[in-house]
Amino acid sequence: MRKLLAIxxxxxxxxxxxxxxxRLVRKAKTPTHAxxxxxxxxxxxxxxxxxxxxxxxxxxxxxxxxxxxSRLVVEFNKMAAxxxxxxxxxxxxxxxRKVPIRNMYRQ
Numbered sequence: 001m002r003k004l005l006a007i008x009x010x011x012x013x014x015x016x017x018x019x020x021x022x023r024l025v026r027k028a029k030t031p032t033h034a035x036x037x038x039x040x041x042x043x044x045x046x047x048x049x050x051x052x053x054x055x056x057x058x059x060x061x062x063x064x065x066x067x068x069x070s071r072l073v074v075e076f077n078k079m080a081a082x083x084x085x086x087x088x089x090x091x092x093x094x095x096x097r098k099v100p101i102r103n104m105y106r107q
Contacts, residue, residue: 001020001021002019002020002021002057002058003018003019003020003051003055003056003057003058004018004019004056004057004058004059004060005017005018005019005042005045005046005056005058005059005060006018006019006059006060007059007060007061007062007072008061008062008063009032009061009062009063009064009065009068009069009072010032010064010065011032011064011065012031012032013029013030013031013032014029014030014031014032014038014041014068014072015027015028015029016028016029016030016041016042016045018045018046018049018051025049026045026048026049028041028044028045032065032068035068035071035072038071038072038075039075039078039079042075042076042079043079053076053079053080053082054080059076061073
C-alpha cells in the first residue's frame with residue numbers, strides 16, 4: 001500500500017498528514033517559524049506510524065512561505081542522505097506540479 005506524506009506550509013503552522021493508500025493514519029502540526037524543529041517533527045511523525053523516511057512512496061508539499069519551504073526541503077534531503085536507500089521524491093504543488101486553481105482575489 002502506497003504511503004504519502006502530505007504537507008501544507010502556512011504562515012502560522014505546518015500541517016502534515018500521513019496516508020496509507022487513501023486512509024489518513026496520522027496528522028500533526030508544528031509552528032512554521034520553528035524551522036529548527038522540522039527534522040525532529042517529521043522523524044517523530046514517521047516514528048509514530050512505525051515508518052522511516054525511506055518507507056514513503058511520495059511527499060507532496062504546498063506552501064505560501066518560500067523560506068520555510070526551502071528549509072523543509074533541506075531537512076528532507078538530510079533525511080534522504082541518512083537513509084539506506086534514497087528517500088522518495090518530493091513534489092511541490094505550484095512548482096513541480098500545476099494545480100487547476102485560479103486566484104480570484106480582487107484587490
